[in-house]
Amino acid sequence: GAGVSQSPSNKVTEKGKDVELRCDPISGHTALYWYRQSLGQGLEFLIYFQGNSAPDKSGLPSDRFSAERTGGSVSTLTIQRTQQEDSAVYLCASSLNPPAAYEQYFGPGTRLTVT
């Protein structure tokens, strides 16, 4: 079956612009995660969704970052007023419930470059 998909695969934007990144999880997966991988840094957690609600937003680096999930499926990560330090690969993952018991399957990522 289809895996996790993300779009766009690459995004170049000017500093100060807003961007939206999209994630389509595996069908039937109720848990959805966003992570960020910056150059020279490891993978860091951003936000977790269980269904449409986000019980853990602790990884969002600033109030410029927000995310939503609709219909228990597609999720959108929005970065407002982008800064150069936002340049990174943004990865989305999904898993069955309860997420602690199951593997997380990752999408190919969106490479964001802020110029």
Add this chain to the structure above:
Amino acid sequence: KQEVTQIPAALSVPEGENLVLNCSFTDSAIYNLQWFRQDPGKGLTSLLLIQSSQREQTSGRLNASLDKSSGRSTLYIAASQPGDSATYLCAVMTDKLIFGTGTRLQVFP
């Protein structure tokens, strides 16, 4: 605060060698541990998941062990091949995955 460390950071070996990649974590209160592979410019591919109650998992030439009490996991790769070249990441699951910084592996012919 949970911290995950991987040693070595990089490894270059001739094909055919058996390899051991190490992962250590500071807090044993985990649900599971997952090993991933990342190829350049690509996402993560899940290799093995070990539940906290398990000691090891095997898939083909890969074997992962978990010693939760000592905060360690090892990934054993048997008879390495050039196609195994990638970055290997371990991650522990608490309420989210916490990743190590990875081991960059190169297997040359």
